[in-house]
Amino acid sequence: MFEWIVAAVAAGGLVAVAFLMFAENVVPPIPSEVIMPLAGFAAAQGHLSFAGVVSAGTVGAVAGASAWKVVGRRVRRDRLRGWIGRKGHLLTLEPKDFDRAMGLFERHGAVAVFIGRLIPTVRTFISVPAGIVRMPWPSFLLWTSLGTALWTLGLASAGYVLAAEYDRVERWMDPVTQVVIAAVLFLYVYRVIRLRRQRR
Numbered sequence: 001m002f003e004w005i006v007a008a009v010a011a012g013g014l015v016a017v018a019f020l021m022f023a024e025n026v027v028p029p030i031p032s033e034v035i036m037p038l039a040g041f042a043a044a045q046g047h048l049s050f051a052g053v054v055s056a057g058t059v060g061a062v063a064g065a066s067a068w069k070v071v072g073r074r075v076r077r078d079r080l081r082g083w084i085g086r087k088g089h090l091l092t093l094e095p096k097d098f099d100r101a102m103g104l105f106e107r108h109g110a111v112a113v114f115i116g117r118l119i120p121t122v123r124t125f126i127s128v129p130a131g132i133v134r135m136p137w138p139s140f141l142l143w144t145s146l147g148t149a150l151w152t153l154g155l156a157s158a159g160y161v162l163a164a165e166y167d168r169v170e171r172w173m174d175p176v177t178q179v180v181i182a183a184v185l186f187l188y189v190y191r192v193i194r195l196r197r198q199r200r
Contacts, residue, residue: 009039010047017053018060021152025064025124032061036152040159050160057152058145065117065127065144072131077102080128097125105129110139117147 009016020035036057043050072080085095101122105112106129113135116126130140 006038006042006045006047009035010042010045014048014052014056017048018056018063021057021060022064025061026067032057032151032155036155037159037162040156041163042159043156044160044163050156053156054149054153057156058149061148061152062141062144065124065148066141068124068127069131069135069140072128073134074131077132080132093125097122098128101125102129102132105133110135110143113140113143114147117144118151123151 017039024032039053042048043053081098116122
């Protein structure tokens with residue numbers, strides 16, 4: 001499984017890395033903690049450029065974050081929070097996630113976009129407050145890109161370093177990768193069901 005995923009990332013190239021990171025920001029169950037280390041691993045194997053991997057991951061993630069900013073800009077705060085209460089379970093989002101992101105943004109302003117990109121669960125949603133308060137695009141893209149680049153660089157570097165122990169890592173990561181993917185799917189289904197029950 002591990003080798004298959006690495007091969008798939010390598011075959012898809014930088015476009016695949018960018019697309020997966022875009023999807024990770026729009027559909028939370030796809031974790032960047034799996035995508036970027038494997039992309040970094042593929043770079044260490046010579047299939048991709050390391051700088052290209054980090055750049056593609058950053059571009060894809062920033063594109064996904066920008067999509068959420070557009071949502072925040074076009075939908076009123078109360079309506080968006082209400083929608084999350086009704087349908088957010090499909091994206092494993094709760095109103096408290098929205099409140100947390102809004103609180104972080106209100107306390108720290110533009111810097112919150114940078115900080116938020118480094119915090120799991122908040123990473124995806126921190127763009128919404130930026131849209132709600134009409135944060136200028138140049139400032140948003142700057143802080144989002146900086147935080148995202150740091151995040152993707154760290155994850156890709158971890159995968160790149162591990163490639164030095166390819167045989168050992170492959171034996172260890174193959175079952176671990178299967179467990180992680182199964183766990184992510186299980187947690188997604190569990191959260192969807194739990195949030196749906198809470199909504200009812």
